[in-house]
Amino acid sequence: MTPDTIQNRTFDELALGMSATLTQKLSRDDVKLFAVACGDPVLAGLAEAVTPAAAIGKRPAHAAWSGTVLARLIGMELPGPGTSIVAESLRYQHPVNVGDSLTVTVKVKEKHAPNNLVVLECAGVNQHGDPVLSGTMEVSVLTERISLPRMEPAVISVQEHDKYENILRACKRLPAVVTAVVHPCDASSLTAVMDAAEANLIRPILVGPAERIRRVASESGLDITGFRIEDTPHSHASAQRAVELVREGKAEVLMKGSLHTDELMGAVVSSTTGLRTGRQISHVFVMDVPTYPKALFVTDAAINIYPTLEQKVDIVQNAIDLAHALRIPCPKVAILSAVETVTPKIHSTLEAAALCKMADRGQITGAILDGPLAMDNAISKEAAEIKNIKSAVAGDADILLVPDLEAGNILAKQLTFMANADAAGIVLGARVPIILTSRADNLHTRMASCAVAVILAHSRREATKIQPA
DSSP: OOTTEEEOOOTTTOOTTOEEEEEEEOOHHHHHHHHHHHTOTTTTTSOGGGSOTTTTTTOBOOHHHHHHHHHHHHHHTSSOTTOEEEEEEEEEOSOOBTTOEEEEEEEEEEEEGGGTEEEEEEEEEOTTOOEEEEEEEEEEOOSSOOEEEOOOOOOOOOOOOOTTHHHHHHHTTSOOEEEEEEOOOSHHHHHHHHHHHHTTSEEEEEEEOHHHHHHHHHHHTOOOTTSEEEEOSSHHHHHHHHHHHHHTTSOSEEEEOSSOHHHHHHHHSOTTTSOOOSSOOEEEEEEEOTTSSSOEEEEOSSSOSSOOHHHHHHHHHHHHHHHHHTTOSSOEEEEEOSSSSOOTTSHHHHHHHHHHHHHHTTSSOSSEEEEEEOHHHHHOHHHHHHTTOOOSSTTOOSEEEOSSHHHHHHHHHHHHHHSOOEEEEEEESSSSOEEOOOTTOOHHHHHHHHHHHHHHHHHHHHHHTOOOO
């Protein structure tokens, strides 16, 4: 037998008292994968309300996971390949939590020649010696030797969309915010309003053609009888009236319905009747990328096409202030370019260097900035180390400042469609947060977009002592 192969022990070769041992460490992905496979919402972390308080956060494995480790030992070592489990009697005595090591042992206890059956005495302990399982397994053993390639357990990473949970959880203790919903004249946008209202995130004012809104609601089976409707003739008028509601202090958030983004933003940026402040208006995607350990902010991928250096100061400060509102006290900002060195041939590297120096001089505050950084260096510590980049930001970015809208839009859509990311969208820099949802957004993403706006609205109240609408 070579290191690349495994062989069984035949029935005749097995002797009473013969034993084998295997140790395996429990990972978070092991727990999640097993929970999903058996459809257990408690183990999957989806039902904290029915999970004992002492167990929340520990993520114990399903008891049967210990049995799978035992089955691996039997199938690979003793008796080895070709062995079939006929019956078992196991007692699970101690939970195994993420990070624990389980050591299982099997010992030949009985042999029954007529049917080539073997009874194995089984035991398992954790790294502290606490008994985890005990009992017996009855197995059917081959009478001929076989040799097979050694197959190591596959490394499977479970993609979790859990970055929005803290945001949604924070909103549970906040009252709903009055939100002017602009032209919700299709089933998708009206459903998003209903979902957010039922989640007690928003108190909507529907701004648009009243009869059309009611017809869409009726055709979609949505009950909007409790919602206030501001009747307007068309989408441009809807945008203007929604902005007026904010200016009149009757709404604290805007939410895009079924009109085009440029129609809404045209009313918002009007120099005479809009919602401009001293800041450049910009957009941030708060992204839940399953392969990245925390929420990732991408800005600006929707509003500013080719922002100037001066505009980028506001764009990055808007994103930093958003991070603060979401309880990230000192976000790490990676200023993206194609390379990580400053070169006059690539203008974005010059602006990245300037932004970093502006942060050093206090012109941008509340964050750690570094750039230029290529995308790999921004999100991968390994890539940064290979290129010998010494940086607190490299490999651990919270915010990605992109060179222009084209780069940002491509990046966000790549993450969405190739990395299975969710992208909650919010517009910043106006008098109130503006929720931009897409018809392609799933329910979780829509709720996250609304939740971010709610938190921002309450932060604005605290900062300015504004009374609720």
